[in-house]
Amino acid sequence: MKKLDRHSLIYWTGFAVIMAVLIVAPLVLPPFWRRFLTEVLIWGLLAMSSDLLIGYTGMVSFGHSAFFGLGMYGAAGALIAFAPNLWLAILFGLAGAAGAALFVAYFSTRLRDIYFAITTLIFSQIFYVIIFTWTKVTGGENGLIFTRPHLTFAWLYDARFNPTTLHWFVLTVVTASYLFLRRVTQSPFGMVLQSIRENEARTRAIGFPVERYKIMSVMLSGIFAGLAGVLYAVQNEFAAPNFVYFITSGDTVIFNVMGGIGTLVGPIIGAGFFQLLRELMSRIFGDQFPYLIPLGVVFIAMIIFLPQGLLGFARRWLNK
Amino acid sequence: MHALVGYFHDIPVDLILIQTVNGIVTGMILALVASGLTLIFGIMDVVNFAHGELFMLGAFVGVIVMVATGNFWLSLLASFLVIAVLGAALQIVVLRPLIGRDPLNTILVTFGLSLILQNFALWQFGPDSRRLAAPITGHFILFYLDYPWYRLVIAVMSGAIIGGFWLFLKYNRFGVWIRATTQDRVMAQAMGIPVPWVLTGVFALGAGMAAASGVLFAPLGGVDYNMGLDWVLRAFIVVVVGGMGSLGGSVVAAIFISLLESYASIWVNPSQAVIVSFVVLILTLLFKPTGLFATPK
Numbered sequence: 153m154k155k156l157d158r159h160s161l162i163y164w165t166g167f168a169v170i171m172a173v174l175i176v177a178p179l180v181l182p183p184f185w186r187r188f189l190t191e192v193l194i195w196g197l198l199a200m201s202s203d204l205l206i207g208y209t210g211m212v213s214f215g216h217s218a219f220f221g222l223g224m225y226g227a228a229g230a231l232i233a234f235a236p237n238l239w240l241a242i243l244f245g246l247a248g249a250a251g252a253a254l255f256v257a258y259f260s261t262r263l264r265d266i267y268f269a270i271t272t273l274i275f276s277q278i279f280y281v282i283i284f285t286w287t288k289v290t291g292g293e294n295g296l297i298f299t300r301p302h303l304t305f306a307w308l309y310d311a312r313f314n315p316t317t318l319h320w321f322v323l324t325v326v327t328a329s330y331l332f333l334r335r336v337t338q339s340p341f342g343m344v345l346q347s348i349r350e351n352e353a354r355t356r357a358i359g360f361p362v363e364r365y366k367i368m369s370v371m372l373s374g375i376f377a378g379l380a381g382v383l384y385a386v387q388n389e390f391a392a393p394n395f396v397y398f399i400t401s402g403d404t405v406i407f408n409v410m411g412g413i414g415t416l417v418g419p420i421i422g423a424g425f426f427q428l429l430r431e432l433m434s435r436i437f438g439d440q441f442p443y444l445i446p447l448g449v450v451f452i453a454m455i456i457f458l459p460q461g462l463l464g465f466a467r468r469w470l471n472k
Numbered sequence: 473m474h475a476l477v478g479y480f481h482d483i484p485v486d487l488i489l490i491q492t493v494n495g496i497v498t499g500m501i502l503a504l505v506a507s508g509l510t511l512i513f514g515i516m517d518v519v520n521f522a523h524g525e526l527f528m529l530g531a532f533v534g535v536i537v538m539v540a541t542g543n544f545w546l547s548l549l550a551s552f553l554v555i556a557v558l559g560a561a562l563q564i565v566v567l568r569p570l571i572g573r574d575p576l577n578t579i580l581v582t583f584g585l586s587l588i589l590q591n592f593a594l595w596q597f598g599p600d601s602r603r604l605a606a607p608i609t610g611h612f613i614l615f616y617l618d619y620p621w622y623r624l625v626i627a628v629m630s631g632a633i634i635g636g637f638w639l640f641l642k643y644n645r646f647g648v649w650i651r652a653t654t655q656d657r658v659m660a661q662a663m664g665i666p667v668p669w670v671l672t673g674v675f676a677l678g679a680g681m682a683a684a685s686g687v688l689f690a691p692l693g694g695v696d697y698n699m700g701l702d703w704v705l706r707a708f709i710v711v712v713v714g715g716m717g718s719l720g721g722s723v724v725a726a727i728f729i730s731l732l733e734s735y736a737s738i739w740v741n742p743s744q745a746v747i748v749s750f751v752v753l754i755l756t757l758l759f760k761p762t763g764l765f766a767t768p769k
Binding site: 212214259260262263265266267269270271273274275277278281282284285398402405406409442444445447448449451452455456459 | 519566569570573575576577579580581583584585587588590591592594595701705708709712716741743744746747750753754757758761
């Protein structure tokens with residue numbers, strides 16, 4: 153076994169401490185904040201999936217709501233059409249998101265930079281229009297409502313979710329996704345992605361099929377965004393067209409910029425920071441307060457003065 | 473095959489013609505929105521995500537001035553000026569610090585601006601749609617329809633603004649500065665052109681054009697805080713299809729896409745007709761990703 157050096161010792165200790173806190177949290181937090189934390193983890197997973205594109209491949213996606221939404225509707229469809237089964241819902245959600253991601257990736261990776269950003273946005277609107285108007289299948293404006301499936305492990309375990317087990321389930325999925333994505337970004341494949349970010353022409357000149365790598369990274373990112381959508385659907389027992397709308401994609405980008413792109417954990421911090429500010433403002437100034445105005449100002453100020461985001465200072469260290 | 477011919481045969485020619493006129497009218501407004509967007513992009517390398525919000529705020533300023541004075545043309549002018557000043561202020565505060573950074577930063581910052589402006593409008597003006605009376609209420613008979621003259625006036629006005637703008641770029645001294653800045657920013661600076669102020673002026677001009685199109689459109693569809701995204705999306709499609717930075721390309725693409733959408737809405741409802749422009753976008757990306765009328769650099 154490889155000897156643990158100083159860096160990985162600190163890293164894994166920190167990881168274990170944070171995990172321990174997150175595992176214990178639902179047992180001590182009041183119901184509102186327990187739910188809040190679970191949702192932050194789900195939004196964090198969505199933002200983390202988009203970080204693979206923004207922070208590592210260097211492509212800003214403004215269309216992650218499509219993958220998130222297809223994950224949601226895929227899961228909802230499976231739960232309504234068949235006997236409610238958690239794993240089947242996840243499978244269908246991921247398949248939906250992967251299909252959408254393949255479609256978006258095939259066309260929009262032909263373009264770079266801002267053109268990529270704009271086309272992903274437009275593609276996500278296509279999915280929104282389809283979902284919004286195809287009332288017979290998607291329920292249109294009302295969305296789909298279903299009952300939450302049980303947590304099952306083959307024939308060994310079968311129980312209703314309670315808020316605590318739901319939180320643990322979400323935490324497990326998010327952590328596993330984080331470890332997987334971290335491994336991906338450190339793999340030779342991930343190195344090629346970062347090389348595309350740094351210098352696309354040179355990467356192509358070395359002989360890597362850049363287009364294929366880009367399509368792969370959009371799909372990988374889309375699948376994890378879909379996983380976040382499945383989790384959100386399972387948590388809230390509905391799928392609604394609002395979540396396929398552009399706002400979700402915009403929030404995803406904000407979480408990334410606030411937390412620090414290219415760090416994977418940063419976007420989760422960003423999601424937490426954003427939701428916390430929003431919650432605090434609506435508590436202090438009331439429900440009607442246009443919280444997005446001050447949050448927008450914070451967002452712009454961070455791009456100008458703190459482009460690395462909250463965790464940017466630790467970027468190099470976190471990726472080691 | 474025979475059934476197909478029969479199906480198309482059943483569509484009356486007059487319906488097609490009415491939809492052609494409708495398509496050209498919305499196409500001209502769209503061209504005005506898109507030319508502001510493509511101007512800002514072509515010259516400043518800034519993708520202005522907040523363009524739809526400037527369009528929306530322009531329409532609101534138009535409504536306010538209209539309520540105060542009752543004069544439509546005055547509100548058009550006032551809206552142009554107010555939003556141009558707002559645009560200049562926004563450019564100085566948030567875009568100027570980003571000069572020289574990756575253009576992706578500008579899309580993020582203008583996205584933040586659009587959030588702020590949209591929520592400001594929701595907060596100030598509420599969720600209800602406002603109406604703005606058309607300055608010309610006359611009709612003429614187009615087949616069986618009473619077709620309002622105002623729609624044609626919009627098309628002509630938009631065309632006049634775009635045309636005037638083109639002449640301005642071509643012959644006015646400031647217009648020449650703008651073109652010089654597009655071609656070579658460093659050289660323009662060396663020749664004594666105040667480049668940072670040219671960029672501010674361009675953003676103000678583009679913002680003013682968005683505001684003017686907002687006021688022109690307002691009598692057709694009403695004014696609400698949410699109207700911006702729809703327009704900015706279609707304007708993005710137009711500039712990608714027409715070729716970013718190409719003024720003529722945006723005008724042609726805007727009319728082309730609006731015509732297709734308006735024909736499509738004979739068969740499907742208008743919210744689904746948007747899909748047609750998405751299909752045009754996809755085909756463009758497949759066969760000519762730089763846009764149909766891009767000028768080679």
